[in-house]
Structure formats: C-alpha cells, structure tokens
Amino acid sequence: MDIADLQIFATVARLGSMRKAGEELNTVQSNITARIRTLEENLGTSLFERHHRGVKLSAAGQRLLPYYERLAHLMGEARQATLDDGIPKGPLKIGSQETTAALRISPVLAKFLRQYPDVDLNLRTETTANLIGSVLDHKLDGAFVCGPVNHPNLTASPCFSEELAIYGPPDMTSIAEQCDDTRLRIVVMNAGCQYRFMLEDFLTRLGRKNVPVLEFGTLETVINCVSAGLGITMLPRALLAHINRIGPVSLHALPASCAHVETVFIQHKDALPTSARTALFQTIQNHWDDVNADDDRHSRQAAPNASLRVIS
Structure with missing residues (x-):
C-alpha cells in the first residue's frame, strides 16, 4: 500500500x-x-x-x-x-461567520494583503459549527467564530466582544409582547448558527420553548423575512446600518447578562505554522488590540444610549 x-x-x-x-x-x-x-x-x-x-x-x-x-x-x-522561506506567500484559507465578515474583518484582511501581496487569501463564510468542523478537518487554516470554543485540538484567541440585539418586524413594540404571540417564529441562518442557540436559550428563559425555526442560507434573506413579519432574529447590534439597507426592522436591546458574545479566531493545534499563517495571526492580534483600545476610549467618553428599552 x-x-x-x-x-x-x-x-x-x-x-x-x-x-x-x-x-x-x-x-x-x-x-x-x-x-x-x-x-x-x-x-x-x-x-x-x-x-x-x-x-x-x-x-x-x-x-x-x-x-x-x-x-x-x-x-x-x-x-x-x-x-516556506520565511516570506508570507501562497494559499491561505480563512473562514468567518457572514455577520463577522460583513461587519468586522474586512479592514484586518485588507491590511494583511497590503503588507503581504503574495499571499493568495481565500475567505469562506459559514456558520460557527461548520467553520469549527472545517478547521478540525484542516480544510481551513483558521476561522472567526462565535465563542467560547473549547476543543482539545483547537486554539482560540479572543478578538472582540460583540453586543447582540433582537431584530423584529418594523411594527414590533417589545420582545415581551412578541413572546406572547402564538405565531412567534425564529428566523436564522442555516443549522449550526450560534446566534440561533443563544436566541432559543433567551426565549426559553422568557417562557417560550420549542419556538418554530425558519432557516435560510444568507443574511439578506433572514433580514428580508424579519422585515416582512415572519419572525425575529438575534444579530450584532452594530449591523443595524447594514441591515436597514436591506429592509426596515425594529431593534430591541437585550439584558446586559446575555447581550455580549466574544468572537474568537480558531486554529488547529497541529497545523503547520507557515509564514503566511503566522503573519496573519500577528496582524489579527495587532489590529484588534488597536481596535479594542479605541473602543475603550470611546466608551468612556460617550454618553449612554437610552433610546432602546432593555427588557429583563
């Protein structure tokens, strides 16, 4: 053989x-x-x-x-x-949740490619569950996923914390009122979406279990369905400007205890530390250190936003 x-x-x-x-x-x-x-x-x-x-x-x-x-x-x-002669080049396959790709990682990847133009970078968007599987199977060199991730064959490096919110139809007045509606549905990305699990857990704590789920393949379809009144979804609050370009929705803040989720960059522990992979990881770390420092400064200076009702 x-x-x-x-x-x-x-x-x-x-x-x-x-x-x-x-x-x-x-x-x-x-x-x-x-x-x-x-x-x-x-x-x-x-x-x-x-x-x-x-x-x-x-x-x-x-x-x-x-x-x-x-x-x-x-x-x-x-x-x-x-x-590998120490100069970052060649193929590099990276994965990301679609929301993270749309919202967060374009600047860091653009910065990386400007510095290392000989790297052939490929970005694939998937759900967190699928991305973890692809990294474990060595089909991806790394991925941005919803944390926490605890697996003996993976390393997970924190990048940033995302504030989540509930998005509903334009005429939705409150999450509590929507929970009383027997027609309530969850609208999410395909199976394996971490935000779906978090939304189901949140609704369970409000007394709504086994809520029917509508699954779709793209963020745009999810938002169009929410806008049309088919259900609610949970997504990063920072996506609001992007979402409003797709269709009108209402935004509802979450309690502080469940409003934040960490995005981490995962890699396989046994993966070859190529020059391209090492350079990307260093670029990610440097970029998010700078971004998080800026966010800390802005949060200390900004007045609290009281335009949204926080339910408990």
Whole structure:
C-alpha cells in the first residue's frame, strides 16, 4: 500500500465510479480496477461495494478514507514546509461567520494583503459549527467564530466582544409582547448558527420553548423575512446600518447578562505554522488590540444610549 494507491482509492470513493476516476486521473479504467483490486488484496478486505451504477464505499472503505485524508494533508504540509522561506506567500484559507465578515474583518484582511501581496487569501463564510468542523478537518487554516470554543485540538484567541440585539418586524413594540404571540417564529441562518442557540436559550428563559425555526442560507434573506413579519432574529447590534439597507426592522436591546458574545479566531493545534499563517495571526492580534483600545476610549467618553428599552 502506498500513497498513489490511496489516492486512486480516494478518487474512486469521491466519484463513485472506476470509469470516472480513470478519466480524472488520465488512465484507463482497467488500470484503476487492477490497482483497487491489488489494494484490497493487500489489506485483506473489500473497500467498495459494486452495483450497476458504479461503486460505493464498504464499511472498511469508510474507515480507511479518513487515514488517506490525513496522509494527504501531511504530504501537503511537507511540501509547504519545504517551500516556506520565511516570506508570507501562497494559499491561505480563512473562514468567518457572514455577520463577522460583513461587519468586522474586512479592514484586518485588507491590511494583511497590503503588507503581504503574495499571499493568495481565500475567505469562506459559514456558520460557527461548520467553520469549527472545517478547521478540525484542516480544510481551513483558521476561522472567526462565535465563542467560547473549547476543543482539545483547537486554539482560540479572543478578538472582540460583540453586543447582540433582537431584530423584529418594523411594527414590533417589545420582545415581551412578541413572546406572547402564538405565531412567534425564529428566523436564522442555516443549522449550526450560534446566534440561533443563544436566541432559543433567551426565549426559553422568557417562557417560550420549542419556538418554530425558519432557516435560510444568507443574511439578506433572514433580514428580508424579519422585515416582512415572519419572525425575529438575534444579530450584532452594530449591523443595524447594514441591515436597514436591506429592509426596515425594529431593534430591541437585550439584558446586559446575555447581550455580549466574544468572537474568537480558531486554529488547529497541529497545523503547520507557515509564514503566511503566522503573519496573519500577528496582524489579527495587532489590529484588534488597536481596535479594542479605541473602543475603550470611546466608551468612556460617550454618553449612554437610552433610546432602546432593555427588557429583563
């Protein structure tokens, strides 16, 4: 068994077909079939179940596939380590919640790319749960997610604290009144959205359990549905200006005890500390140290905003 055999195995598993794997790997189907058969003989077990439409992984094949993915990742890291001369460059994949991307991280990424133009930065927006999974699977080099994050294979570095608020239809007068409405619905991003869990917990403490949930794929759709009166959502208060450009909503402050959430930058503990990754992390730390210092100065100088009713 060698890495080339495992690559063929993984390609067949992904495509579900020996023929398609041969086409992708630029070889004849008979060669693919022979290599898979030899691999199965060496391992003493069948890796695929054959059917008239192609093949699918057997139980043994499902157990083997993650080992190939780990080996492929290590091979990629070995190549990166060999080519890394200390100058940040090459691919760098970063994830973020959509709200954080829209509101917070553009300046830090712009600053990073101005300083390191040879880095090929890719940003992907997902829910917190999906981003954590992608970092654990080494599909992302790091991600901005809703904290706290406690996992033995991840490091989590605090970036900033976000004030949350309830957004409702334009005619919504209070959260308490909305909770009394039997038609109450939660409107959120797709499954895995941390704000959804926090909103459900908040409503439970107000006596509303198992509130129906409407899930959508984009922030714009969520806001359009809230604006149309389909339900309420929980999002950062600082998004208000951005949200008002999408559709009219009402904003309702939360009690101080549950109004704040920390955004953290997570990385895999075993990830290769490439020059690009190290430079990005240092840029993030420096940027948010400066931002948080400015926020502290402004909060001491600004008068409290009493325009919103805080419910308890």
